[in-house]
Structures are given as structure tokens and as C-alpha cells.
Amino acid sequence: MGCFKQALLVLAHLRKNETFAQVAGGFDASEATAWRYVDKTLEAPAARAPGLREALVGLGEGDFVIIDGTLIPTDRVAADEPYDTQKHKRHGMNVQVVARPDGTPLWFSRALPGQIHDLTAARAHGIVQACLTRQILVLADRAYQGAGATVRTPHYGHRELPKHYRRFNRAHARLRTPGERASARLKTWRVLRRARCSTNRIIQAVHTLLTRESSG
Numbered sequence: 001m002g003c004f005k006q007a008l009l010v011l012a013h014l015r016k017n018e019t020f021a022q023v024a025g026g027f028d029a030s031e032a033t034a035w036r037y038v039d040k041t042l043e044a045p046a047a048r049a050p051g052l053r054e055a056l057v058g059l060g061e062g063d064f065v066i067i068d069g070t071l072i073p074t075d076r077v078a079a080d081e082p083y084d085t086q087k088h089k090r091h092g093m094n095v096q097v098v099a100r101p102d103g104t105p106l107w108f109s110r111a112l113p114g115q116i117h118d119l120t121a122a123r124a125h126g127i128v129q130a131c132l133t134r135q136i137l138v139l140a141d142r143a144y145q146g147a148g149a150t151v152r153t154p155h156y157g158h159r160e161l162p163k164h165y166r167r168f169n170r171a172h173a174r175l176r177t178p179g180e181r182a183s184a185r186l187k188t189w190r191v192l193r194r195a196r197c198s199t200n201r202i203i204q205a206v207h208t209l210l211t212r213e214s215s216g
Contacts, residue, residue: 001027001029001033001037005027006037006041007041008027009023009026009027009029009034009037009038010037010038010041010042012026012027013034013038013191014189014190014191014202014205014206014209015188015189015190015191016190016191017190017191017193017194020034020035020038021034042201042202042205043201045204045205045206045208045209046201046202046204046205046208047204048208049108049203049204049205049207049208050106050107050207051107052098052107052109052125052126052127052130053130055098055106055107056098056106056107056130056131056134056136059134059136060134060135060136061134061135061136063136063137064101064136064137064138064139064175065098065099065100065101065106065131065136065137065138065139066098066099066100066101066103066138066139066140066175066176066178066179066182067096067097067098067099067122067127067138067139067140067144067151067179068096068097068099068118068140068141068179068180068182068183069094069095069096069097069118069121069122069143070094070095070097070183070186070187071092071093071094071095071114072092072093072095072111072192072195072199072203073091073092073193073194073195074091074092074093074114074194074195091114092114093111093112093113093114093195093199094111094112094113094114094116094118094121095108095109095110095111095112095186095199095203096108096109096118096121096122096125096127097109097179097182097183097186098127098182099178099179099181099182101175101178101179102178103178103179103180103181103182103185104182105182105185105186105207105210105211106182107207108186108203108204108206108207109121109125109127110125110200110203111199111200111203112124117143118143118144119143119144119145119146119147122140122144122147123147128147128148128149128151129149131149131150131151132149132150135150136150137150137152138150138151138152139152139172139175139176139179140152140153140176141153141154141176142154142156152172153172154168154169154172154173155168155169185210186203186206186207186210189206189209191206192206
């Protein structure tokens with residue numbers, strides 16, 4: 001199989017999330033060959049995905065980014081407790097997404113067990129500290145309350161909020177909402193709608209492909 005067909009096979013697998021047996025049948029190849037092509041071909045785009053510090057280059061005081069957490073569902077069994085999320089009522093992995101104000105993805109984190117809280121994950125990946133160092137404002141949802149630093153979240157209270165708090169929340173939501181597009185774009189690649197294997201290299205490869213898609 002030539003390079004073009006190999007690349008097409010890998011793209012079909014990522015886009016459609018077919019099993020190796022299914023994608024192999026479409027390209028008249030063996031299941032082992034399809035697995036080998038996917039495994040080797042992903043190395044190149046995954047290696048080109050930026051790290052967090054690289055993704056924030058050029059941003060500084062006066063700029064802002066949007067951070068959000070997304071769940072990558074998995075096929076894990078009930079015994080895998082760290083991957084069992086109470087919020088989503090399913091097993092999955094937590095991926096942190098940093099996006100530009102227009103929703104363009106800047107960086108996708110490595111996957112952590114889905115049971116880990118978004119704020120804990122953001123701190124573990126160094127997102128809060130990296131943005132503080134560069135004095136970059138961060139807009140986030142209520143899951144990140146208590147982050148401090150340059151992170152801004154909506155006001156929350158059980159009683160009715162004062163008018164100026166409600167105005168702040170509306171403005172915050174308007175600015176933050178485009179960031180959800182980054183998570184949505186990630187999952188247009190169906191392989192990340194139900195992961196059957198380790199997703200970190202796949203996420204990195206998809207990030208590179210999304211960047212090429214945006215610039216192309």
C-alpha cells in the first residue's frame with residue numbers, strides 16, 4: 001500500500017472510529033496491517049503537537065484564553081473506579097482544553113482518569129501557573145472556582161445575585177462560550193467519542209490535524 005493510501009486509512013480510522021478489522025476490509029488489507037499503519041503513522045503528527053508553553057507563546061498581559069474540561073468516553077469496565085465519573089454517569093478520561101477567544105484550540109492536555117475534577121486537572125497540568133506567569137486572563141466555568149491567580153469564573157450563590165453580578169455572569173458566558181467549540185472540534189474525530197485504547201497520542205495527532213485544517 002502506497003503512502004497516500006496508508007494516510008487515507010489512518011484518517012478513515014480517526015474520523016469514523018471503525019475497528020481495525022472494519023477499516024482493513026475497506027482497504028483490502030489485513031487487520032494486523034491496518035493496526036501497524038495506524039500505529040506508525042500517528043507518530044509524525046503527534047510529535048508536532050505543541051506543549052503548553054509553546055501554545056501560549058505570543059500571549060501575555062491583555063490577552064485571554066478559555067479553559068474547559070471535556071470527557072473522552074471509554075470502554076472501561078465498572079471495576080475501573082478512577083474512570084467512573086459521577087457527573088457524566090459513565091467511564092471516561094478528563095482532557096483539559098485551552099482555546100483562543102474565537103474557539104480555536106491552542107492546546108489539549110494529556111488524558112487523566114475521568115474522576116479527577118477539572119480544577120485539579122488544570123493545576124496538575126500547570127495551566128493555572130503558566131497563565132499566571134504570563135499574566136494571561138483565563139475564563140472558565142464554575143468547575144474552576146477557587147483557582148485564583150488570573151482565572152475568572154462566574155459568580156455563584158444560592159440566593160438571587162445582585163444585578164452587577166448577573167451582568168458579569170452574562171458577559172462572562174458570552175466570552176467563554178466560543179471555547180466550547182474547541183472541545184466539539186476535537187470530537188468531530190469519532191475515535192475520541194469512544195476510546196478503545198490509550199488516547200494521548202491520538203489527541204496530539206488530532207490537534208496537529210486540526211491546526212492544519214484551520215490554516216489550510
